[in-house]
Amino acid sequence: MRSPEPRPVAVLVDAYTTGNHLPPAFAKLGVDVVHVQSSPELMTSMRLPDLTAYRAVVPYGTPAETAARLAEFAPICVVAGQEPGVPLADELSELLALPGNGTAQSVARRDKYEMIEALRRAGVRCAEQFKSDDAEELVAWAEHRGSYPVVVKPMSSAASDGVAICNGPEEVRKAAEAVLGTVNIFHERNDEVLIQSFLQGEEYMVDFVSYGGERHACGIWQYHKRLKGTHRIYDRDSITPPDSGPGPAIIAYMHEALDALGIQYGPTHAEVIVTPEGPTLVEVGARLSGGLLPDFHDICLGGNQADVTALAYARPQEFLDRYAGGTYRKLTHATWILAATDLDGMVESIDADVVAEIEALPTVHTFVPKLAPGKRIRPTVDLYTATFAVHLCDASAEAVERDYARIQELKDRVYRLRDDAGAAA
Structure with a gap:
């Protein structure tokens, strides 16, 4: 009797928080998962990965060492499960000659300053900005620009961590000093601070899955926030139809932005503000949405980003046939x-x-x-x-x-x- 064919393997890097939805999504398609972490120790500031869901856990090592260990599993893909894993996932997919976004623009997919500069070079609408390790230089930029409010934020974080909306020089100084020298939620030191022009308009959460540059819009949700001091506080969000209102313009803009950042594969989660000039990127992460709840999204949108991501990597042709060029549906309030x-x-x-x-x-x-x-x-x-x-x-x-x-x-x-x-x- 012939032994059964081994199950294919997907590699997940730093599958924290909503990255925990990827193992069951791949399992439904008959794909096992192997976990890799980009840091020597697990990052306890986020919900930890359930390591019992994995065929194997590869210990931390250099990218070359890790790629050599992973080669034994003959993986079909490497996917970032959370923000810190994006650069390593890019490098491992490149070393293993697997479908991925490559390393050429990895920095622009994590560093918020480089992200916006990549859009600017590509002629895609974006904010004005400046970065520095000196609070007084940030104040001077804001004063020379002569228009408030401005936004002060860490170079690389998430969930509005350290983000402040400032209406004058003293608020800029205070916000910058509050970030400089601290450690963000990904255990990275904030040696520089980013200051940007304030984008006036309604803010939206925009989720996609890409494969070979072909994309599916998984959802657009409008954020409803309120200003509390220098912080915009999350209150709730609501579904934006893909085919009316700002939906079509947001989708068209995100194709341009993702192309500018070299994101041709995998899930993305973006914040976009619809300004009087049109949709403008706040930031984008090359990973699942932090708000993903698969069964809830199935009810509301007719599908979810984790399942679509797994399908794209496990059965690319099925993804291209069923999802590429399409959008979610608004099925309920x-x-x-x-x-x-x-x-x-x-x-x-x-x-x-x-x-x-x-x-x-x-x-x-x-x-x-x-x-x-x-x-x-x-x-x-x-x-x-x-x-x-x-x-x-x-x-x-x-x-x-x-x-x-x-x-x-x-x-x-x-x-x-x-x-x-x-x-x-």
Whole structure:
């Protein structure tokens, strides 16, 4: 009797957070996965990969050493599971002669300054910008430009980490000094700070999957944020139809932007602001969306980015036949809430009755707490300091709005805090 053919293998680099959706997506197609991490130690600032889902875990090493180990598995692809893994995934796919974006523009896919400069060189609409390791030079650039607000941010991070909207020189100075010398969520030191012109307009989250330069638009969601001091705080998002409103212009613009950055393969997650001049890139990551929830997206959009990514690599012709040149569909009304707070203290417990009331709301699909007893709750300044996430969907827009309003009333009752004496408050 002939032994069964070995299952094909996909390599995932740094499959943190939503990268955890890739192993089951590949498994559905009969593909095993092998994990590689780009750092000597796992990055505990993000949700860790479930290493039990992998055929093997290749230890950290040089790209050449890692490629040699991976060659034993005869992999079909190398995919970045999260932002820090993008450069290594580019290098490994190149060393193993696999479909990938190559290393020529890897820096522009991680460094936010180089990213925008790549667009500028390609003639693609983009922000004005300047970078420096000196707060006073950043202030001088803003003052010479003579127009506020401006945006100050780390060179390489995510989830609005360290991003500030500044309306004057003192705010620029304070924001720059708050970033310089710190370490971002990917354990990288912020030796320089980026300052950019403020893009006026509505902001959208835009997700694609590419293979050989052929692309599928997986979703466009409009962000709804509010300004809190110098920070724009996430509130919720809503689906933008692909064939009306700003949808077609955003999709056309993203093809130009991805081409300018040399992204011809794999998933991408971008933020775009529709300015009076047209869609303009804030930034793009060559990895899955941080907001991906596969079953929720299946209901709302008719598919999800993890499954489409796996299909593109495992069965390229099927991807090209079914998805290339196409877009998602808006199948229902939906929103993703990221709860903000002004609370500051230690979490004593989660109020089960309040959680039960939220989960019982008719439009609620998923409730995800982000804090556990013993953890610190802080006033929200970015995605990572949101206190919980809730996904809502329904055929009725009014029902979604009703339940959204009720969740806003309940949001600060989810966590019971300790008082100064250590008793529950």
